[in-house]
Amino acid sequence: MRPILDDASARHLDALAADPRAHVAVVAPGGYGKTTLLHHIGATIGATGTPVHTRADDAADGVLLVDDAHLLDDADLVRLRELAARVRVVVTARPWPRSAALAELLELAPEQVLPVPFDKAQVKAYLPPGRRTDALAEFVHGETGGVPAFVDRLVRALPDTRPEVPVAALAEFRAEFGRLDDSVLTFVLAADAGIGLHLELLVELLGKDAAAVSDIVAAARATGLVGTAGALLPIARRALRAIVPVERRAWMRQRLAELQLARGGQVLALVRPLLGTGIGGAAAATAFEAAAAEALPVDPALAARLYEAAVTAGRPPLQVGARRAEALALTGDLDGALRLADEVITTEAATGRRHAAGVAAAALAHRGQLLRSAQLYRWSGTEEGKQLATLGLLGIGDLADARELRATVSADGPPTSLSSAIALMAGGLHESVTGTPTTALSMMVRAAGLLEPVGRGVLLPDSPAALGALLALHYGELTTASSLLDRAAEARTGGAPLVTRHQLLRTWITMVRGNLPAAAEQLRALRGTHLEPRDWLFAVAVELGVARRAGDTNTLGRAWVQAGEALLRHPMDLFTILPLGELTVAAARLRDESRLSAHLSQARTLLTGLGDPPLWATPLWWGGLQAAVLADQREDAEAQVEAMDRAAAKDEQFGILANAGRCWAELMAGKVDADAVEDAARNLHAAGFTWDGARLAGRAATRTADRKAMVRLLDCARLLQGKPVAARRVPDLPDEKASVSSVALSDRELQVAELVVSGLTYKDVGDRLFISAKTVEHHVARMRQRLGASSRSELLSQLRSLVGSTRD
Incomplete structure (x- = not known):
């Protein structure tokens, strides 16, 4: 491997080599290029004519190069120190182990050279000339941490097609792992599991005191495989997983999980990689179950897999059935959730029967079985269950029973975010029936806010955001509805069962606002979804x-x-x-x-x-x-x-x-009161009902006998639809009554207009309406005259506004 040195390092080494009196000590972990630097210094000194020796027995004068001094015994180290009185010594060593004799030898050097890993620019310089790209340098540096020996291994094995770590680059690590002391290898396996420098856990794992563990960590760092934070370099991790048998790595993670559980710690990161390994036994089942409980609030799909692994490892299915059913329900698998929940509920000896009842209640609510859902929530016996049961009772119109059940709810429990949100949601729905809409909507908004931080892993029959959006849609507060749903979608409140509900309500708002293409596209995005x-x-x-x-x-x-x-x-x-x-x-x-x-x-x-x-x-x-x-x-x-x-x-x-x-x-x-119609249409638009407002104005435009009012209402309809208003000159009509037949469109003419603007020919329109094409042409001519259109294109533009606003 060639040395890659920056200018400052090169000048420093040259200065050391040029000083005939100075001993040189190069100290760094394995793989940092100590041997390469040793030979570089030796070559530099030899170029001056000074004899360079690699054997102590031959070093009567000149310079003696000593590699890997940490491997020498004390007697050899003492001999070298004595020889250094007569011969210049250039020595390399790892920082660990460091005996007193080695320390005395290294102290002879006025300063120690401490190589560091390559930076990205140096890695790029090490790449073959034709492949020196920033992207490849970034990849190699990320995998190797810039450790020169690992850079060399990877670069030599890199395929020509794409950046990846081939097996050939990992094979050379086999000898290194084979030379590791058993305690050091155990630490390396623990580092692969992500334990890092958790010293108290390492003390228990290794069965040694803190000082001995510190020595083991230092020995692992000295190999170059482990960084200062106790984590394996990516390429070393890949090599470890390719070389060390899976059963040993699995045993390590299982043992660490046992220690963590005994300490009350988290085990998900330790246990997740064990999925699919086939590991079994009581300890493994316990670890899988604990990891599933951790995963449930953030990743229900992973939790479901972990619960399944716990069963495979030997945990009785009914013992984890309720929680497993909850995980399945949160992923959207209501069939599987109901099946498991029913098994638990109907087995008197099963663990978590009442919890399973809550799972089944939520699943049934999503399927519209509100009465059965309320019964199960009530049977579950929890205060939250009672609150959620009232949602179902109100949903089926049983106000008396809902009031009676609400009266039994205790306020003695801790006011957590979840319990407070559920109480507000139930109270808000009750208020929507018996009280004021604004108060009900306010309670739902507050409930949704409380649930956002914790609601992703909470199984609910409905979310306060969805119920609040429903209330807002009923009340004409579309902006509030949109805000609630957007925030719930971002927080993924209620898991998979509510993702679709939130999206459908958002699509409903898009439709009501008149953006029909966007609503259709949002609906298409749900195709294929159960x-x-x-x-x-x-x-x-x-x-x-x-x-x-x-x-x-x-x-x-x-x-x-x-x-x-x-x-x-x-x-x-x-x-x-x-x-x-x-x-x-x-x-x-x-x-x-x-x-x-x-x-x-x-x-x-x-x-x-x-x-x-x-x-x-x-x-x-x-x-x-x-x-x-x-x-x-x-x-x-x-x-x-x-x-x-x-x-x-x-x-x-x-x-x-x-x-x-x-x-x-x-x-x-x-009757057409143009002022009242325009005010009503604009108020509908302001409330978010864009299409309804435009339709009202457009239909009134077709019914008025006043040409000025017709143009005004038509312009209103177009404005509410976001369409440009064409400049028109409205002629004065001396006889207002005489204008009736020339302005208002008949129902038949509206039917013709709708089909014409959809692109049908006169013949096709006639076939649809059972009239002749000539009659269709006659209707179109009359509409053009009545609307005052100067051309066919202007007529079609006006008809599109009218028909687009009046279609039902």
Whole structure:
């Protein structure tokens, strides 16, 4: 190996070599290039004509080169010290072991040369000329720590294709490991397990006192395999794992885990690499179980594997069944979780039966089985279980039982983040039914904040973020809903079962805000994901909502078939009123209202049992209004508007939808109050209901007899959709009544417009509507005249705004 020296080091060595009187001592761990430097110094001195010797017996004059002096016995070291009185000595040695005789010999040198590892620039210089790149130098330095001997081994074995550590580079470590004292090898194995310089643990592991352990650590460092912090260099770790039998390494980790457990320490880092090794026995099972408990809050999937390994190692399955079921549930495997939980619950001698009941309760809640979920939570007997049971009871409309159960909750337990969050969540849901929406939403927001640091590994029937987002959607606070869901998604609150729920609610918000392409893309991202019944119902409702708003009749029909099955799989409850409202509009659009009649009846009964809370009933009122508009059922529309008006009298926030509903009812009666419509549309937009606001303004524009009002409302619709408003000149009409036939569009013309802007030909439009292509052309000509469009492109632009705002 050639010496790679910086300028300062080279000048220093040259100066030492040039001093004929100075002895030289080079001290460094193995692999640091001591032998290379020794020969370099010898060659430099020899170039001056001074005799250079490598055997003490031959050194009558000149310079004697002594390599690896730490391997010599005391007698040889004393002889060398005596010889140094007559001959110049250049000696190398490791820093350990250092006997008194070696120390006396090294002290003859006026100063010691202490080589250090290569830096990245030196590693780059050591690479072959054609491969001196920063990336390869970074890789080699990272693997070797810059230790020259290890750099040389790796560089010589590097493949030409890509940076990797080949087996050939590791084979040369076999002799080094073979020369290690057994205690030093034990320490090296412990260092591979990540123990580092945990001296108290090493004392127990090695069975020696602290001084002896310090000597062993120093001996390990002197090999060059271990850094100053007690960690193996990456290439040394690779070599150790390739050379030392797996059973010995596994035994080391198991032994360290036993010692850690006895001390109450953590074992996950020690035990995780033992997965898949097949190690068994009581000690291994205990270690796997303890590691699984550590992993559960942060990595449920890993915890599930560790619990499985504990069973394989000999732990009785029912002994870890409850925790294993919890881990599976947090990964989204509700089938496996329910199966294990049921086995534990039904076995009287099993450990953790009540904990298993809580796991099963959460899993059943995700599947819409709220009554059974509440029963299991109540049976679990914990205070948190009682609180969570009230969520299920309120979800099925059993307010009396929920109140009774809340009254039995004890406040004696420690107010942890988790218990406080659950209490706030249960209290917030109760407040949403019996109290004020703002208070309920505030409690949910606070609950979500408390749960963020600890909620990733907590199995819940629902998250405060999801429930809070539902409340906010019902209440028209979309910004709050988005914030809650974004934070919950970042914190991964509730594990895998709630990841999909949070994403679906975020997609719902995107849809309501009118960004239909983004909503469709977010929904596509969930394809291939297993959806539980509740999530599937929301996903189908989103697909229907996007298709309805986009005028995509094919997708609307296809999704409606799925909606029927989704409704059969999920019982009606409080938390699915939002999608039920969307399905109500889709049913009216498809003229299939009868399919929803039973579910709507159940929803109304449920709400009645809760005292008809406006916050929860709003989606049904709004969906019922839109369905009535589509079916031209004025009495039904008036009934929905009256309900919204009653809610608005108690909370002005509900007035946003109530005012918009009143405008819709007046449109059905042929009345258009442009000012009221524009205010209502803009208020809807401000609340986040962008599409609904634009649709209201657009539909009013097609119904007004006032050309100025039509243009104004059309511009409003376009602005709310984020589209540019075209400059128009609105001619004065002397006879306001005469303008009626020239401005308002008929229902048939709106049907034609919708199909024309979708790209169909006149013939295709005629086939759809059972009219001739000539009649279609006649309708288009009349619309162009009534809208005052100067060209076909301007007509299409206006129709897109109108139809895009009025599609249901």
